[in-house]
Amino acid sequence: MTVPVDGGQRDAREPARLRTLERVWANAPGWIGQLTAVNHSTVAMRFILTGFAFLVVGGALSMFIRLQLAWPGNEVLDPRRYAQFVTLHGTTMMFLFAVPILEGFAMYLLPKMLGARDLPFPRLGAFGYWCYLFGGLFLYSSLLFDAAPDGGWFMYVPLTDATFSPGRGPDFWLIGVTFAEISAVAAAVELIVAVLITRAPGMDLRRMPLFAWAVLVTAFMIAFGFPPLILGSILLEIQRAFGFAFFDVARGGDPLLWQHLFWLFGHPEVYIIFLPAAGMVSMIVPTFARRPVVGYLWIVLALVSTGFLSFGLWVHHMFAVGIPLLALAFFSAASMAVAVPSGIQVFAWIATLWSGRPWLRLPMLHLIGFFAVFVLGGLTGVMLAFVPFDWQAHDSHFVVAHLHYVLIGGLMFPLFAGLYYWLPLASGRMPSESIGRTAFWLVFVGFNLTFLPMHLTGLMGMPRRVQDYPMEMGVQWLNLLSTAAGFAMAVGMVAILVDAALCFRHGRRASANPWQAGTLEWALPQPVPPYNFASVPEVRGRYPVWDDPAVAARSAGTDGLLGDASHGRREMLGTGLLTAAPEQVIRLSGSTWQPLVSALVIAALLACFLAKWYVAAAVLVLPLLASLLVWAWTTGDRHAAPRLAATPALALPVQYASRNAPGWWALVSALLIDGSLFASLVFAYFYLWLGTEAWPPPGMASGAGIAGWIALALLLGCWALGALSMRAVRGGRTGIAAVLLLATLVPGIGFLALHLPLVAELVGAPSRHAYASVVWTLAGFHAVHVAVAMIIAGFVAARLRCGHVDAVRPLELRVAAAFWRYTVGQGVVAWAVIHLFPEVI
Amino acid sequence: MARVIAPWRLVGMAAPMAVWALHFVVVYSVQGLACVEGWNQAMVTMALLLLTVVALVAIVWLGWRAHRAAAACAGTDDADARRRRFVALVTALLAVLSVVAVVFTAIPILLLSPCA
Numbered sequence: 001m002t003v004p005v006d007g008g009q010r011d012a013r014e015p016a017r018l019r020t021l022e023r024v025w026a027n028a029p030g031w032i033g034q035l036t037a038v039n040h041s042t043v044a045m046r047f048i049l050t051g052f053a054f055l056v057v058g059g060a061l062s063m064f065i066r067l068q069l070a071w072p073g074n075e076v077l078d079p080r081r082y083a084q085f086v087t088l089h090g091t092t093m094m095f096l097f098a099v100p101i102l103e104g105f106a107m108y109l110l111p112k113m114l115g116a117r118d119l120p121f122p123r124l125g126a127f128g129y130w131c132y133l134f135g136g137l138f139l140y141s142s143l144l145f146d147a148a149p150d151g152g153w154f155m156y157v158p159l160t161d162a163t164f165s166p167g168r169g170p171d172f173w174l175i176g177v178t179f180a181e182i183s184a185v186a187a188a189v190e191l192i193v194a195v196l197i198t199r200a201p202g203m204d205l206r207r208m209p210l211f212a213w214a215v216l217v218t219a220f221m222i223a224f225g226f227p228p229l230i231l232g233s234i235l236l237e238i239q240r241a242f243g244f245a246f247f248d249v250a251r252g253g254d255p256l257l258w259q260h261l262f263w264l265f266g267h268p269e270v271y272i273i274f275l276p277a278a279g280m281v282s283m284i285v286p287t288f289a290r291r292p293v294v295g296y297l298w299i300v301l302a303l304v305s306t307g308f309l310s311f312g313l314w315v316h317h318m319f320a321v322g323i324p325l326l327a328l329a330f331f332s333a334a335s336m337a338v339a340v341p342s343g344i345q346v347f348a349w350i351a352t353l354w355s356g357r358p359w360l361r362l363p364m365l366h367l368i369g370f371f372a373v374f375v376l377g378g379l380t381g382v383m384l385a386f387v388p389f390d391w392q393a394h395d396s397h398f399v400v401a402h403l404h405y406v407l408i409g410g411l412m413f414p415l416f417a418g419l420y421y422w423l424p425l426a427s428g429r430m431p432s433e434s435i436g437r438t439a440f441w442l443v444f445v446g447f448n449l450t451f452l453p454m455h456l457t458g459l460m461g462m463p464r465r466v467q468d469y470p471m472e473m474g475v476q477w478l479n480l481l482s483t484a485a486g487f488a489m490a491v492g493m494v495a496i497l498v499d500a501a502l503c504f505r506h507g508r509r510a511s512a513n514p515w516q517a518g519t520l521e522w523a524l525p526q527p528v529p530p531y532n533f534a535s536v537p538e539v540r541g542r543y544p545v546w547d548d549p550a551v552a553a554r555s556a557g558t559d560g561l562l563g564d565a566s567h568g569r570r571e572m573l574g575t576g577l578l579t580a581a582p583e584q585v586i587r588l589s590g591s592t593w594q595p596l597v598s599a600l601v602i603a604a605l606l607a608c609f610l611a612k613w614y615v616a617a618a619v620l621v622l623p624l625l626a627s628l629l630v631w632a633w634t635t636g637d638r639h640a641a642p643r644l645a646a647t648p649a650l651a652l653p654v655q656y657a658s659r660n661a662p663g664w665w666a667l668v669s670a671l672l673i674d675g676s677l678f679a680s681l682v683f684a685y686f687y688l689w690l691g692t693e694a695w696p697p698p699g700m701a702s703g704a705g706i707a708g709w710i711a712l713a714l715l716l717g718c719w720a721l722g723a724l725s726m727r728a729v730r731g732g733r734t735g736i737a738a739v740l741l742l743a744t745l746v747p748g749i750g751f752l753a754l755h756l757p758l759v760a761e762l763v764g765a766p767s768r769h770a771y772a773s774v775v776w777t778l779a780g781f782h783a784v785h786v787a788v789a790m791i792i793a794g795f796v797a798a799r800l801r802c803g804h805v806d807a808v809r810p811l812e813l814r815v816a817a818a819f820w821r822y823t824v825g826q827g828v829v830a831w832a833v834i835h836l837f838p839e840v841i
Numbered sequence: 842m843a844r845v846i847a848p849w850r851l852v853g854m855a856a857p858m859a860v861w862a863l864h865f866v867v868v869y870s871v872q873g874l875a876c877v878e879g880w881n882q883a884m885v886t887m888a889l890l891l892l893t894v895v896a897l898v899a900i901v902w903l904g905w906r907a908h909r910a911a912a913a914c915a916g917t918d919d920a921d922a923r924r925r926r927f928v929a930l931v932t933a934l935l936a937v938l939s940v941v942a943v944v945f946t947a948i949p950i951l952l953l954s955p956c957a
Contacts, residue, residue: 305939307858308855308859309858325953326955333948337942337945340941578850578851
């Protein structure tokens with residue numbers, strides 16, 4: 001793909017420069033070296049491969065389930081095993097397949113579509129991968145101990161509390177899934193920052209590929225949607241481990257709180273899966289319609305509004321639990337409203353195909369499957385949004401049919417379309433049309449014959465999650481059909497995966513841009529070099545390759561932005577959030593053991609917790625902190641000059657000197673996630689309050705007293721010291737700034753020393769009552785933040801002393817001061833909830 | 842504050858839907874609270890409708906502002922103005938959709954008594 005520009009006049013230094021780029025961006029050699037890889041293409045490929053591996057495992061479980069249900073009275077699985085398999089199947093498909101594989105696709109494709117060299121936080125991506133892998137292995141290791149979780153993928157209490165599930169099953173679930181979710185949250189931060197500030201110059205908001213819009217919205221949804229589940233999992237785990245009382249009715253708790261927290265995550269989750277898939281569709285359809293997408297603006301509108309509306313649906317999973325009718329009607333209304341943006345997108349895709357010259361290649365075939373299946377699933381979704389119908393169909397196989405139509409229609413078919421579409425990019429070879437087509441028809445027909453009959457069996461009264469059904473129900477033939485077709489679908493899926501794997505060895509060599517597509521990833525040579533673009537391209541439209549085919553040759557040469565890597569550092573370009581004008585040069589970290597070490601320490605810590613070796617788990621916090629501090633100390637290039645040359649003529653600030661630094665936006669996104677976690681906790685507090693007679697219950701108190709007010713004043717002192725430190729560094733007095741920042745430790749420690757004993761005095765042990773539990777959790781949650789803020793302050797003070805932070809490069813101090821502001825703000829809210837609210841009601 | 846949610850910024854683009862979300866949460870919470878505390882049902886219905894009117898006014902204002910911003914940027918070839926126009930148009934359309942969604946939420950308030 002080295003097409004010469006303008007009659008072959010190329011810089012004579014180019015071959016040497018390309019070799020330098022190759023050397024700087026390559027992973028370390030050998031198997032051991034692979035463990036240190038952080039490059040986004042490598043890490044994303046691991047996400048995708050691991051995701052498909054879990055798909056195979058989860059699929060195998062579903063084959064057992066189908067065998068058991070093939071005929072009444074089967075004894076393939078006993079009831080306990082059946083419950084375990086159903087639980088693991090759902091959990092695997094949601095947490096270990098759907099979300100991670102979409103993260104993998106997003107991590108692989110996004111930088112290439114945006115014209116970037118890498119994602120802005122390569123080590124975070126690698127760390128997320130290890131967390132995902134270890135979390136998944138954790139969950140499956142329960143099978144070795146004969147302790148697989150069996151409470152359903154939604155883990156309803158009281159079934160999963162210590163009384164009714166005394167074994168370790170729920171602990172494996174809660175800890176394993178939360179561990180794996182670290183990767184989702186980390187990916188959210190990384191993808192938000194990538195879309196906001198690492199787009200190619202000229203790619204302003206109206207020129208962003210639709211996949212990038214979809215990923216941006218999805219990442220924000222993860223930021224707001226995952227924390228309620230993480231919080232719920234923490235609450236349930238500390239109830240199981242330490243006898244807290246959140247969900248225990250006898251001690252003022254409420255099991256419905258779990259359902260709210262779970263579905264507050266669980267419904268947005270469906271759209272967290274669907275939106276990136278829809279983004280893929282919006283990329284593939286224009287290519288095969290051979291024209292730009294129709295209604296770009298309308299699709300953006302649909303993506304953004306779906307991101308919001310999908311949060312107003314969660315109670316529709318709880319229509320049958322006895323909530324007042326009017327409240328149900330609110331959620332019913334939102335459930336129907338969310339069909340509007342989905343409809344807009346489908347019409348935009350149809351219009352694109354209608355007005356183009358459609359080309360029915362393999363990816364397009366899967367998209368047609370997607371249209372058919374997803375629209376049917378959407379329609380049964382609108383049916384279920386009606387409360388009276390839902391009461392009839394609730395907990396029956398009708399719901400199983402609906403959810404598989406939505407998830408397989410909304411995720412699997414677009415995913416397979418995307419797999420085939422982008423396969424040449426990764427392999428440099430074309431997939432086989434013949435095997436691919438046969439496999440598609442097996443999957444499509446198999447899928448419909450598996451799940452279409454379930455609408456009927458459900459309406460005839462066959463319940464979900466039960467391992468048997470009576471012959472008198474008359475559904476045995478339909479079930480036998482489902483089972484047979486299910487196996488056909490499984491064969492089809494395996495064929496697709498084998499086909500994709502074979503393509504890497506045996507596929508026909510792909511020509512450049514084999515589908516004649518228009519977006520930037522197709523300007524890359526295939527297979528893609530580790531640095532993606534030798535020079536960062538500049539774009540002037542939505543379809544840069546269609547607008548100007550020469551962009552491929554220009555970005556493969558080293559004459560443009562960041563073409564010279566003789567400094568030996570990985571560099572990428574940072575651009576303006578709205579305008580996409582070049583703003584900064586971002587120096588990235590290279591291959592390192594840090595992510596793997598940190599993830600291994602967390603795995604050890606969680607394993608100790610699971611084994612109930614709480615002291616060992618607490619001790620392991622120290623190596624974890626040490627590892628994270630080393631990580632933070634070695635981030636990027638702390639010795640970089642304040643200004644770096646992007647081209648010989650263009651010098652830009654390094655990220656530490658830039659206002660829109662990736663680190664700053666990472667902080668903003670991380671605080672959004674943390675704020676959502678905190679908001680979920682405050683929600684839990686008020687939810688428990690609503691359900692309890694006396695608040696606080698007899699024998700407990702809430703007043704702040706003098707100690708409480710002094711503690712509050714000390715906390716505000718931390719804010720002031722942080723702000724003064726910021727001012728000092730802006731005035732060039734780094735020494736004073738370091739002292740002021742370090743001084744925040746005094747009021748910080750003072751606050752903790754006053755406030756925690758005060759809480760102990762007011763409410764006593766957390767296990768006494770749900771009130772004590774939630775007050776302790778609020779106070780403890782905030783105390784952890786104060787401790788983290790103090791560690792950050794100490795760290796940045798050391799960086800100031802060592803000269804890595806100064807008036808020109810204030811980024812890290814900005815982060816430390818902002819974290820203090822957030823911690824103080826959160827503390828004021830928590831303090832008011834704990835000490836003022838019960839006094840004023 | 843008004844600058845932060847300017848209709849050509851991403852935060853401004855999210856603003857109309859954020860009002861929908863706020864309205865949704867407040868209406869749902871007030872209704873839940875009212876039923877537990879046993880407040881006067883007619884008063885609760887009135888309060889919920891009042892909240893709906895407030896939300897609609899806020900969204901219409903945001904949408905109207907976005908529409909004006911889009912109109913002001915029309916007819917130029919300048920890349921900056923076209924980008925602003927694009928985001929402002931999306932904002933205006935999101936405002937329309939938010940109005941629909943708020944009205945959707947509010948219809949049951951008229952039809953049902955709060956704690957049935």
